[in-house]
Amino acid sequence: MTVDGSVVGQIGKGLVLLVGVTHDDTEDDARYLADKLAGLRIFEDGEGKMNLSVLDVAGEVLSVSQFTLYGDTRKGKRPNFMAAARPEQAKPLYEKLGELLREKGLRVETGVFGAMMDVELVNWGPVTLILESR
Numbered sequence: 001m002t003v004d005g006s007v008v009g010q011i012g013k014g015l016v017l018l019v020g021v022t023h024d025d026t027e028d029d030a031r032y033l034a035d036k037l038a039g040l041r042i043f044e045d046g047e048g049k050m051n052l053s054v055l056d057v058a059g060e061v062l063s064v065s066q067f068t069l070y071g072d073t074r075k076g077k078r079p080n081f082m083a084a085a086r087p088e089q090a091k092p093l094y095e096k097l098g099e100l101l102r103e104k105g106l107r108v109e110t111g112v113f114g115a116m117m118d119v120e121l122v123n124w125g126p127v128t129l130i131l132e133s134r
Contacts, residue, residue: 001062001111002118009109014059016121019097020069021090022083029133030093034100037061042127050127060107064119065094087114 001009015037038055045051054061067090071079084090091113098108111117 001064001109001120003112003115008115008117009062009111011060011062011107011109013057013124014106015054015061016119017061017063017097018066018069019063019094020066021085021093022070023085023089025085025089025093025133027093027096030097030100032133033131034097034104036131038101038104038106040129040131042129055105060109061098061101062119062121063094063098063101063108063110064117065090065111065113 001007017037039053041053041056042050043052043054043057043059067081067084068079070084071081072083073079085093094113095110098110101108111119
């Protein structure tokens, strides 16, 4: 992941998280997601079954703040981002999620909150999931 041409975060095998925060999210939501992400069995075992977690495979996490996930496109031609939390609420929760994942023993790389970032990923599998705390 780069900002203004400089690498600000990069991982090998692991998870790329696009993290959106909405108005009623709390630290409990971050805790729930950290537990779920660390234990989610989505990596293949020796038999090719999705049976291993990111911890089991010694994977890493690249976490990207992404308020646009809360873009509402149901009306008109321009997304409405009113469901996204304001930066003063979203940034501490985004940072808390990274902290909680690190406490579980994961290496976590992050971008720059609120910056225009170029994110490149190789979607191995591909496995893409939406995780919500409620």
